[in-house]
Amino acid sequence: MRKPRFKIKNCTALITGASAGLGAEFARQLAPVASCLILLGRRADRLTALAAELQASRSDLRIDTIAADLSQSSEREQLAAVIIREEIPLNLLVNNAGLGDLGTFDDADWSRLAPVLDVNIVALTHLTHLLLPMLRSQSPSGILNVSSVAGFYPLPEMAVYAATKAYVTSFSEALRMELAPAGISVTALCPGPVPTEFFEVATRNGETIRAMDRSHPALATSPEQVVREALQGLEKDKPGVIPNSLLAFLVRGSRLLPFPMIREAIRLGAGPTSPKSLK
Ligand SMILES: NC(=O)c1ccc[n+]([C@@H]2O[C@H](COP(=O)([O-])OP(=O)(O)OC[C@H]3O[C@@H](n4cnc5c(N)ncnc54)[C@H](OP(=O)(O)O)[C@@H]3O)[C@@H](O)[C@H]2O)c1
Numbered sequence: 001m002r003k004p005r006f007k008i009k010n011c012t013a014l015i016t017g018a019s020a021g022l023g024a025e026f027a028r029q030l031a032p033v034a035s036c037l038i039l040l041g042r043r044a045d046r047l048t049a050l051a052a053e054l055q056a057s058r059s060d061l062r063i064d065t066i067a068a069d070l071s072q073s074s075e076r077e078q079l080a081a082v083i084i085r086e087e088i089p090l091n092l093l094v095n096n097a098g099l100g101d102l103g104t105f106d107d108a109d110w111s112r113l114a115p116v117l118d119v120n121i122v123a124l125t126h127l128t129h130l131l132l133p134m135l136r137s138q139s140p141s142g143i144l145n146v147s148s149v150a151g152f153y154p155l156p157e158m159a160v161y162a163a164t165k166a167y168v169t170s171f172s173e174a175l176r177m178e179l180a181p182a183g184i185s186v187t188a189l190c191p192g193p194v195p196t197e198f199f200e201v202a203t204r205n206g207e208t209i210r211a212m213d214r215s216h217p218a219l220a221t222s223p224e225q226v227v228r229e230a231l232q233g234l235e236k237d238k239p240g241v242i243p244n245s246l247l248a249f250l251v252r253g254s255r256l257l258p259f260p261m262i263r264e265a266i267r268l269g270a271g272p273t274s275p276k277s278l279k
Contacts, residue, residue: 011142013034014083017041023096029224039051047067095146099115147169147172189241194223
């Protein structure tokens with residue numbers, strides 16, 4: 001018999017990277033319907049302020065904040081230990097925390113690249129592995145992995161970031177096939193440019209060009225729309241969500257083209273495959 005699908009109503013969700021951008025928006029859109037939210041990020045003050053805002057609109061919502069650095073293996077293990085010890089019935093994991101680095105690989109300090117790999121790939125994979133027994137026990141459950149349209153293309157000047165997101169999308173697709181029989185939905189969210197703090201964090205010191213300003217306005221999508229489409233897609237058990245129908249059309253169309261054409265378009269910095277357009 002087909003397992004029931006995951007629903008966000010009354011869910012207990014862990015949102016990583018909830019102190020800003022898409023993570024904070026996930027918290028805002030889940031707050032009216034969830035039973036319990038666990039908000040994670042390094043900036044405790046931001047998490048506390050968000051929790052107070054959400055609590056003011058719904059006093060019966062349980063909200064826990066956890067200040068942790070996901071690039072540290074020990075902090076990931078402590079987080080999972082708390083969830084398991086306190087028997088928090090987690091049935092939604094939003095692996096949202098992530099960061100980028102804009103600029104050529106050759107010029108990059110390793111101190112900028114290492115956290116991109118550690119948070120976008122290692123932390124996302126490790127946290128999923130640590131929390132899977134809990135998600136399994138609470139099935140039907142959901143895992144929403146925040147990837148990027150950048151993961152569909154090799155992108156010069158953001159080579160490492162784009163490659164981490166290719167990993168996230170591929171990992172999510174395989175995981176969803178493995179976990180479907182257990183009633184766990186896995187969805188990869190692949191947004192294009194979204195106005196958040198992402199670009200400030202990704203821009204290197206001294207760099208004056210703001211990447212977001214150079215992307216085509218029609219391809220930019222608000223955090224509200226990205227999160228709305230992501231949650232709808234997860235509930236419909238979609239393997240992937242590309243918010244913004246124009247962007248989705250362009251990306252899906254480009255994937256039908258032979259790869260040498262894509263490579264040439266990227267080299268020329270053209271269209272939706274431009275490294276200046278896709279984050
Ligand atoms: N904005 C875009 O254009 C765009 C497009 C496609 C995909 N994405 C993806 O969307 C996700 C969210 O990004 P955003 O746009 O919302 O960026 P953002 O505003 O910079 O938020 C990033 C979040 O990740 C958290 N984070 C970063 N490093 C962390 C660490 N070591 N430990 C714990 N938390 C950490 C940050 O919290 P603290 O700093 O408090 O730790 C923050 O809450 C990322 O995975 C990003 O790759 C963004």
